[in-house]
Amino acid sequence: MQEKIIILDFGSQYTQLIARRVRELSVYCEIHPFNHLPVFDDTVKGVIFSGSPYSVRQTDAPQINLSLFHNKFPLLGVCYGAQYIAQHSGGEVVPSTIREYGRANLQEINAQSPLLKGIGKDSQVWMSHGDTIARIPDNFDIIASTDTVKVAAYHVRDSKTYCIQFHPEVTHSIDGKQLLQNFLVDICGCKQDWTPDAFIETTIAALREKLGNDKVVLGLSGGVDSSVAAVLLHQAIGKNLHCIFVDNGLLRKEEFEQVLDSYKHMGLNVKGINAKDRFLGQLAGISDPEKKRKTIGRVFIEVFDDAAHEVQDVKWLGQGTIYPDVIESVSVKGPSATIKSHHNVGGLPDFMKLKVVEPLNTLFKDEVRRVGKTLGINDSLIGRHPFPGPGLAIRILGDITPEKVAILQEADAIYINNLKASGWYDKVWQAGAIFLPVQSVGVMGDERTYENVICLRAVTSVDGMTADWSHLPYELLAKISNEIINNVKGINRVVYDISSKPPATIEWE
Structure with a gap:
């Protein structure tokens, strides 16, 4: 089983960045809201508490039962996480006399602390908080300070609980990567074995077990996500994967022909559908951006459904959903306010009675590219710029x-x-x-x-x-x-x- 780190999200804008830094160190991690805890099984090697826009002194601040973690898993509290653990262990958190935001330097460091191994005096860190830890419990030891923040980092004695007031995940914290590596490797004992090769091997095996001899349909877009998802599914189930690539008349110049040819050279079982007239006919006279998006989404589902019904006994819909989409859907605050409808067609209409399989739903975009490269997918597809699902329709302001x-x-x-x-x-x-x-x-x-x-x-x-x-x-x-x-x-x-x-x-x- 793949070992992992659990990151509990208290609403910080930096939570995804913590996950990216952990992944960069070849350690698999998952983000979960503090109020929707996952199963903590033997694969969990450690836990990270994120920061938060809340103050621990607020009555409506996020709350969590520390006894579930303390002395059961190595624990790293970051910013709000550090203040929460101090406050709920008998310490005191008070408003800062000045808002502590921006670069600072560690002036006092306990060089014997495993968390701070290889990090020297004057190391630059990034602060972002309005409260400060005024007092820590007797069984806590301060392991780092700055000129203005006495408790910049602390350790809970006789435990693997460490907390820091600064953000190691941002590039402004010069030794942040070293600190995270110290926590992950020296304190949690992670093997750093989560690589593209490992992901591919375990994912293909899991897909074979999950899908068996079932048929899957997948809509290709010419983009990175759907292409990598298709190759993984193809390696798992071969010709039982049926790919559909729709020309909605809103692709770039000669893109349909070029991308379709690339897919066929990759050995994919793909059907190209020219639906230009159908899309452009339905879009005639529509200027409102949301109406354009919804029209394109509706027609795509109609065209895709027609093509899917030509494949007998299909049971699964393949999708190129990636991890940021998953995180957003279960975030602490719920889905973000809708600025515009998502470029991808979200959800399935009731008449499409298909189960969904998403091979990439644990990967960030840069990880998808690395997996695609390892799979041998052509650089012209892997390095392709993101392109919106509605295509040129949302790059033509006004009617189409x-x-x-x-x-x-x-x-x-x-x-x-x-x-x-x-x-x-x-x-x-x-x-x-x-x-x-x-x-x-x-x-x-x-x-x-x-x-x-x-x-x-x-x-x-x-x-x-x-x-x-x-x-x-x-x-x-x-x-x-x-x-x-x-x-x-x-x-x-x-x-x-x-x-x-x-x-x-x-x-x-």
């Missing part, structure tokens, strides 16, 4: 017409090809062209024009939760703009989006 789609496909192809040729494609997390619902005056030759505007968008990010606009070279932007205006009829102006997320989103709709 075949003419607008054709214009955007041409402009987007010039943009992406230039990013690839210049070496910038792999430096950017996501890029795409946007068709704006405005026209502007221009001059071409001796003639006045009144044509459309294309906006270029490129961002850097780790997982899409936050993003910064990419600082593409002016010379490259000038070349792309010139090629689009000269080669795409109907465009006479190109602009570049320099908004970050937040406050903006990556897509415009």
